[in-house]
Amino acid sequence: MSNKKIELFDTTLRDGTQGEGVNLSVEDKIRLAKRLDEFGINIIEGGWPGSNPRDKEFFKKINSVSLNQAEVCAFGSTARKLSNIENDPNLKALLETEVKTLTIFGKTWQLHSKHGLGITDIDNAKLIEQSVSFLSRNGVRVIFDAEHFFDGYLQSETFALDMLDAAVNGGADTLVLCDTNGGSLPNYVYDTTRKIVDRYKQQIGVHCHNDSGLAAANTLMAVSAGALHVQGTINGVGERCGNVSLATVLPNLVLKMNKKTKTELNLTDLSRLVKFTYDIMNMHPDTQAPFIGKSAFAHKGGIHVSAVMKDSNMYEHIDPALVGNKQRVLVSDLSGKSNINFKANELDIKYKDSKEITGQLVSKVKDLEFEGYQFEAADASLELILRELSGEYSPFFKVLDSKVHISYDESGTEKADATLKVLVGEDIEHTASDGDGPVDALNNALRKALAIFFPELKDVRLTDYKVRVLNEQEGTGAKVRVLIESAYEDDSWSTIGVSKNIIEASRQALSDSFNYRLAKLSNWSIKNKKSLQLS
Ligand SMILES: [Zn+2]
Structure with missing residues (x-):
């Protein structure tokens, strides 16, 4: 040879x-x-x-x-x-x-x-x-x-x-x-x-x-x-x-x-290079691409996950690190306890009674997936659920009420205005904003309200917004799933919302996104939360 x-x-x-x-x-x-x-x-x-x-x-x-x-x-x-x-x-x-x-x-x-x-x-x-x-x-x-x-x-x-x-x-x-x-x-x-x-x-x-x-x-x-x-x-x-x-x-x-x-x-730089190439082309990467795709070493089925936890060779043809990729475990309604345990370990979450909590989490995730949530593509929303149960997280704010108003002037130009009420600690903030369409107006109003309490959210960018109709046969009464990707500097995270109302689904996903950023800044410590809120 x-x-x-x-x-x-x-x-x-x-x-x-x-x-x-x-x-x-x-x-x-x-x-x-x-x-x-x-x-x-x-x-x-x-x-x-x-x-x-x-x-x-x-x-x-x-x-x-x-x-x-x-x-x-x-x-x-x-x-x-x-x-x-x-x-x-x-x-x-x-x-x-x-x-x-x-x-x-x-x-x-x-x-x-x-x-x-x-x-x-x-x-x-x-x-x-x-x-x-x-x-x-x-x-x-x-x-x-x-x-x-x-x-x-x-x-x-x-x-x-x-x-x-x-x-x-x-x-x-x-x-x-x-x-x-x-x-x-x-x-x-x-x-x-x-x-x-x-x-x-x-x-x-x-x-x-x-x-x-x-x-x-x-x-x-x-x-x-x-x-x-x-x-x-x-x-x-x-x-x-x-x-x-x-x-x-x-x-x-x-x-x-x-x-x-x-x-x-520099083979270990391959995954990053390909991601950079897609970014510069303004194209979505092929998630299933061999070796470097996001899903190339992602495990979903419960049996697969318990096997890779014992020995990754059982379902991986190479060590993902050789090409700069990494193993991922997806949590979905196909998941068993191993997936939840893997995820909790990966995030370094410690549960007091791990057996009971894992059981609760598996059934919670399955119920939510049945309603149309899909956590494979919404890591940050899943992390919020896991950490809420471990006692490390509770939401930093709550949207109490929101309204979006769409009107058309004589020339047929659309105008969207959103008003909302946000609860932070004991304070309630009312804001209103307009935007390019209803979701943008809602995003602007929420940012405006939160900026008063959390100026650190100013530089969070919305990098992707996807809507999918779940049960199309229901026509206009169908549920929609909204997936949002947000970023701050090099960090990016995805959140989800599901509702019959696209505005409500967007509100959930946006709230998760901002809560996730704040929780991460506080290092997932409820103790740090007060000082953050007062800042
Ligand atoms: Zn050619």
Whole structure:
């Protein structure tokens, strides 16, 4: 077995931005490039300077950013016309980036060169050879992306190989076999890659898309067959179903296949890096993503939980810490006492009569879940329940009464006003506020009332608000579940409310959120509560 080291190539900033809903500014791209570098990626493909001004701008700026070890690379296509290689605007834009490594793609599927470009096989080979050669002669390393290689090889081996030969003759030092349509099967990828590895002395790479859900399997098979250069995006975003996710491929390569990478990887930073990537893309992370998803090591069924408490290997394929993730235990109506005990241990809650209290808690959680509460996604609300029973917590305030009024003026513009009465200690505070819609008005009125007693709540941010109708068949009489995510600096927490009335459900979730923050600030000590209230 070869022990050669694998070169890691991330294309989140180029192929990744071709994914639906992915949009990155130049500054975003630079921040992400720095993180990818710190993580240990070898080559960061920054964009396609010949296709848009933003990518051109990126290359201008990135040259003055000092990276630890990663090299930045630019992407483009082969020249358009044979008669004009030296003045081809795309090739010129690539050289103008002044980066030392360039990737260019060429057609290696006859279907594309014949019907797409409408040129002869010989001319397509010349375009590849002369484009690669022009760049190589300018002193840069050229990586050749053999677009649609696996489909092309299936249609005509001779054609596909002729195109790779052309790239080699031009001076390409790495040939990347692309499964551009993402439809190939792992055994075929293995056999084909093996043949290519045997035929060329150049480094062979692989670039897979996930249209059949097999991008990770195909990438690992190509590596098993001898590919030493792996392309992907860090969180799997990309055209259609995405590129292969490096967050899936890398732990498999390192932890399961014992492969060495050219640069040292900070694998324990992987979960944080992927979260950062989604944040910068303003997208919700895939909670079920292998290795780094929030649910990747989350246990819900009572039997599973009692087993992992004895030995986590029983339901976990690796130690989550290796990829910077952590074990979680979810409390739900499927839970048994083990889940509640695990949660209480995790939060360091001590009950006087733990047997009796655990029993009470299990039935309380089950009753609430039956009503529509769901604590898996509302950790903070669950913690309030657990700590209330242990005597460490009682609410800091209570909303006694709330009203929301919606009116429309002549032009049909909506206006929302909320009034409420809040009890803190012995004081009652009345406030009113307007807002963009009823929930916003309620949030504003509650914050206004609480600000008088608890100025420390000022910087709590509402980062997500979700509403779900629970029993849709009831129509307008249905119950709704509101989930709110709040944050203060790096800390974030989720709370829940359930009611037939969306305003009431929102009020519960908002109250839990503010109470949770105050309780945490008081270090869950009722003794600290008075001083906090008087502050
Ligand atoms: Zn691609």
